[in-house]
Amino acid sequence: MSFESFKLHPQILSNIHGLGYETPxxxxxxxxxxxxxxxxxxxxxxxxxxxxxxxxxxxxxxxIPGKRSCVRALIIAPxxxxxxxxxxxxTELCQGTGLRSMTLYGGVNINPQIKTLRTGVEIVVACPxxxxxxxxxxxxxxxxxxxxxxxxxxxMFDMGFLPSIRKILRFLPKKRQTLxxxxxxPPAINELAHEVLDQPITVEIGRVAPSSTVQQTLFPVPxxxxxxxxxxxxxxxxxxxxxxxxxxKHGAKQVALxxxxxxxxxxxxxxxxxxxxxxxxxxxxxxxxxxILVATDIASRGIDVSSISHVINYDMPSTVEAYIHRIGRTxxxxxxxxxxTLTTQDDMQLVRKVERVLGNKIDQCKLDDFNYAAAPxxxxxxxxPNEFRDQQRRSRYNSRDNSRNNKxxxxx
Ligand code: AMP
Numbered sequence: 001m002s003f004e005s006f007k008l009h010p011q012i013l014s015n016i017h018g019l020g021y022e023t024p025x026x027x028x029x030x031x032x033x034x035x036x037x038x039x040x041x042x043x044x045x046x047x048x049x050x051x052x053x054x055x056x057x058x059x060x061x062x063x064i065p066g067k068r069s070c071v072r073a074l075i076i077a078p079x080x081x082x083x084x085x086x087x088x089x090x091t092e093l094c095q096g097t098g099l100r101s102m103t104l105y106g107g108v109n110i111n112p113q114i115k116t117l118r119t120g121v122e123i124v125v126a127c128p129x130x131x132x133x134x135x136x137x138x139x140x141x142x143x144x145x146x147x148x149x150x151x152x153x154x155x156m157f158d159m160g161f162l163p164s165i166r167k168i169l170r171f172l173p174k175k176r177q178t179l180x181x182x183x184x185x186p187p188a189i190n191e192l193a194h195e196v197l198d199q200p201i202t203v204e205i206g207r208v209a210p211s212s213t214v215q216q217t218l219f220p221v222p223x224x225x226x227x228x229x230x231x232x233x234x235x236x237x238x239x240x241x242x243x244x245x246x247x248x249k250h251g252a253k254q255v256a257l258x259x260x261x262x263x264x265x266x267x268x269x270x271x272x273x274x275x276x277x278x279x280x281x282x283x284x285x286x287x288x289x290x291x292i293l294v295a296t297d298i299a300s301r302g303i304d305v306s307s308i309s310h311v312i313n314y315d316m317p318s319t320v321e322a323y324i325h326r327i328g329r330t331x332x333x334x335x336x337x338x339x340x341t342l343t344t345q346d347d348m349q350l351v352r353k354v355e356r357v358l359g360n361k362i363d364q365c366k367l368d369d370f371n372y373a374a375a376p377x378x379x380x381x382x383x384x385p386n387e388f389r390d391q392q393r394r395s396r397y398n399s400r401d402n403s404r405n406n407k408x409x410x411x412x
Contacts, residue, residue: 001029006036008061011096016057019092025050030203032058035179040200042193043181048328049205051151052089055179059123059147060094068098069120071142074172075149076126076165078156079298080105080275081282086151087125099123104140106130107275114139128156128164135171142171150196153182153189154321159298162188169196184321214311214327216339218351218364223344224376226314227255231262232370233312233340234292240309241285243329244294247315255314256294266292269300297322300329311339316347320357323350 001024003016024032027049031041035058045051059073066072075090077083083103090101101123102116110133117124117140124131124140134140150156156165178196182189193200221229234242244259246252249270256268267281267290284290293300297317311330317323323341330337341362343351355361366372 006032006057006061008057009064009097012057012060012064012093015093015095016053018095021053025054027051027203027205028054028057030205031055031179034201034203035059035177036061038062038177040177040197041179042197042200042202043179044185044202044204045181045183051181052086053093055149055151055181056086056090056093059149060090060097060099062147063094063099063122064097066146067144068122070144071117071121071124071140072144073123073147073149074126074142074145075124075151076128076131076156076168077151078127078159078161080107080127081278081300082152083125083127084279090123090125094123101125104130104134106133107278110134110137128161128168131168132164135168142168143173145172145176147177147179148172148196150178150180150192153180153192154184154186155298157186157188157192162192165192183325214330214337214339216327216341216362218362219340219342220364220366221342221344221372225370225372225374226342226344227258228374229342229367229370230255230312230314231259232367234259234262234264236367237310237338239291240307241288241290242292242310242312243300243308244292244312244314245300245317245326246294246296247317249296251315252294252296256292259292259294264292265290266294269293269295271296271298297326300326309337311337313339313341316341316343316350318350320350320354323354324357 003013003021003024008016027043027045031043031051031054034041035055041055043051043054045054055075063072075083075086077086083105087101087103094101100121102113102121102125104113104124104126106127106129110130113130114134114137117134131140135142150165156162178198180193180197180200219229219233230244244255246255249272252268252270253272256266259266267284269278269281273281281290281293285293294314308330311327313323313326317326327339330339341351351362
């Protein structure tokens with residue numbers, strides 16, 4: 001199929017070609033026709049499959065002829081990064097159509113967002129919390145919404161956003177098109193899908209199998225040598241841009257500092273950073289001034305850099321789905337990518353599960369010139385997530401200012 005076969009507006013086609021997209025991806029082929037017809041769609045697709053354009057293109061096509069200066073499409077996403085990225089993609093895809101998109105997310109001043117809303121926009125890309133704030137301030141009218149997109153619904157559920165989504169739904173017209181995208185289908189999302197979708201068309205793309213363009217390798221290593229092995233691997237590997245995953249925010253910060261010390265252009269992306277620092281880290285990674293970004297799962301959601309050459313799991317994630325999400329960050333849009341995972345003895349049970357889902361064993365690699373028997377040194381250690389939790393607990397008990405130390409910081 002070609003993009004021409006969807007009979008999209010010439011301006012949209014010109015924008016698609018301007019972005020260098022030649023042929024639609026499988027999810028675009030399957031989703032664009034029903035969305036153009038106004039049908040509800042449930043898309044089971046992992047990130048990196050082209051799902052943003054799969055919903056954005058037909059929505060833009062449907063918005064071009066209608067009324068302007070009122071919110072007609074609402075896209076809800078779990079994290080600021082993802083919301084920003086969807087908005088950026090939409091802005092490129094609707095160039096020259098006169099349609100306007102904006103983002104609503106927390107961590108930045110609400111007033112400029114309300115001001116932009118007043119100028120009249122047709123597309124709003126929002127995170128649930130800030131959208132509810134804006135609704136409560138009566139600064140947004142949602143009664144003209146024709147299309148609602150719930151993107152990365154499983155992640156919204158993991159982050160505890162489903163009650164907010166249900167509240168938001170009360171402000172939307174009953175008669176509307178709803179599109180729900182999720183990489184996995186936990187029971188809560190299945191239930192939500194039944195509630196919000198009307199006779200949906202189900203589109204399922206590569207739900208469990210990661211893209212075939214990703215080469216996966218395991219690097220078994222004792223916990224205390226992970227940082228050293230990571231540096232060794234990075235020194236041996238021709239890298240373009242590398243996304244390193246840690247389980248905790250603290251781990252992300254520590255690993256990034258160690259990489260910087262070892263001479264790499266690295267930074268961390270985690271929920272404790274200010275919004276400006278997060279945006280700077282993302283921009284640096286995108287423009288290549290940073291080679292390595294070290295992130296937690298939640299902070300990494302939505303990072304869309306198509307040239308990520310390597311995903312490295314510094315810590316094994318806690319579920320098979322998270323593993324597949326993570327490695328889906330490389331090998332995007334047909335580019336080749338590598339996914340390396342540093343594994344300790346404790347991770348082997350989950351590794352077996354991943355292998356069962358993938359249907360094959362993952363290659364293991366041991367470096368000849370690395371001393372796997374080395375004793376821990378003070379500088380080589382980044383505490384494991386469990387050790388880090390214990391340390392935190394101890395420091396909380398020891399601290400006089402308990403109230404400050406007990407404060408938890410939300411990731412997104
Ligand atoms: P997504 O799954 O929406 O995050 O998209 C992943 C990447 O694929 C993004 O960098 C898109 O710009 C890119 N992309 C989307 N559709 C196409 C296409 N038809 N051809 C080539 N690249 C695409």
